[in-house]
Amino acid sequence: MDKGTHSQNRVERLDGLRFFLAFMVAMFHYMMCFSFFHGQGWSEDVNRAAYLVIINMGSLGVAIFFIISGYLFALVQPASWIKFYQKRICRIAPVFYLSSILCIFIAISLQKDNFNTDEFFNSLYFWLDMGVIGNKPPLFGLENAHLINAGVTWTLFWEWGFYFSLPIMCILRDKIGLMALITTILFICVYFISPSNQNQAVYISYFTIGALARKLPEKIQIPKSICNIGIVLTVLFMLAVADRVYNIVYLPIIALLFIFIAMGGDLFGLLKQKAFVRLGDASYSIYLLHGLAWYGMNKYIQVHEIVLGRTRYTLVSTVVLFVLLIFCTLTYQYIEKPFMALGRRKSPWLKQ
Template identity: 60%
Template sequence: MLQSYQMFGWILGLLLLCWAVFSSRLFVFMDNPGSRRIERLDGLRFLLAFSVAMHHYVYSYYYLHGQPWTPAVFAHNPLNLRMGVFGVTLFFMLSGYLFAQSSPASWLHFYLKRFLRIAPIFYLSSCCCVLLALYLQRHTLVSRDMLLNLYYWFDAGITGVKPPLFGMRDARLINAGVAWTLYWEWAFYFSLPLLCFVRQKTGQLPLAISVLFIAVYCVAPFNQQKAYFIACFAVGALARIVPESIQIPKKLCDSAIVLLLVLIFSITTGRYHINFLPLFALLFILIALGGDIFGLLRLKAFVRLGDASYSIYLLHGLAWYGMNKYIAAHNLVLNRTQYTLVSTAVMFVLLIICTLTYQYIEKPFMALGRRKSPWLKE
């Protein structure tokens, strides 16, 4: 495992390789000509998914070398510790930004589209976890509560529960336990009808500020983490309307974003603490105002991989777990250089697989969700 500055250099090298490989014509099938989507947000999605993958890279390495899945393993990799909070925080803000103004003609159709967007890759990830757990437990198989436990693994993330599989108590770590964030995504989606009703009465700005107030001053004293997540969605909603009243020169936005990134990766603790939310909030608002980190977020490779970010998010844990489990099972002894080269190869195989899962699984189901269902009134 690389240490500190070496890890930083490797991560930068990975991003450069991503830029070189995925901007080639081989991946032109990932382009969306004529799309009205905001390119810098697609590029942001990739960097967020990549950050979470690098966070779990350290967890997975130490876990499969006999250490517990706790933040203590980041003693020599503080950058990777902070990358996890960075990725999840901005993902939640991005959801708040995209859906804050939702007012669908049919809420049933809205939830159908959300299900078809979330469930297919979730089920693919769960199937891989179930099959791998079944293989690993083949000699000590426990069938008690098997059907009930399997139910939770195929709930599309709504319950946030991932029980043991076939007696494997830590089965949720096969995919790095990433499905917990979907519980909060669904909670946000289910709150939208109420938020939409209140927004029509008050306007979006008073609503967003009110939710922030409740999170910071009413929820945080009892549960910092829950307050933090609620506030993230509210910040995303706030960022949606800030550009209507404020305009900042792009170079100033980009310079401020770089400064904020330095602060975030220097002084935050790697925990979801409400005290650090202003840094992340200002960062996201500057991106909403047009900041793209001097063009970084608009790089063709990052925009393309941004489409595959959900696949990257749900499948990267399987890649790290499978790699480390194979090395351990075959008693392979790799030095730091060899392990890093293997990790690099695994990462790029993962990214290529994710472009294909987006193209052949995610994209068709999203198209299906956009169709008008004859049994749903619009």
């Protein structure tokens, strides 16, 4: 989620975009959490017929987050890879630990009458691994503990995989060229990986599409008005027509969507509005913490046996959402920014 070294306009578009992506994921988990606490389980398949657009919103948000990472790091050439990973750790770890610690305290609170410390330390390791392993086991005997924060840290497993692959990717990029590398990876994903594991194929492809979108503006130009219309049409298609976002056949549509943004599309100025740009700064906090807000709200309603009609439930949820956004702007200001600055400092153990 770094901003990179692009022009101010490019940064503003990406930051504004990040807010909408985080919001889309939050709305998806809003629906899933409601379903979970009302006895329908945490299942996309159960809810797909009734809530296809909302489910596709969540998946599309994650897909574009992956593409942004590929876009930002396509041309990376760090002087020190140790320094690079130092910055990544300082960017990812602080809010990750905040989210995990809150999950642990909530699990303790919920399990106080049935406290089980078996395998606690083994479980704790996975909850404090910065998302590298991608596994979140039960806490204190609480099954589905990963749902306390909506299980969002699974995406960090793929982000770290991308970061760890970059040294090799950079060597190959410099040897055969970026476009040749992009073509090779996409070919492997489509024809060799997707037949056995379509999700893995599309996740890897998303990072690769980001690199493609970084390169294409050097070759072709599309008028901004066409880009904006293209964004609207591709988003509408992916939300309302596509049966499933994580489907290899829709890669060209998702690629077009982000390419339109990379070539100047800003949704008729919407992505550059200052309010959305500022909220986009806090998108990582919003992404990692929104599940706690929905889970806490629904658990409180359940424990206290509060009966809310649809209107009152929506009003309460809206208030919770606004509180969440305020809280996340504070975590960005007082947690994320200081640690990002720390990550840019010279490391005392490295030769400068």
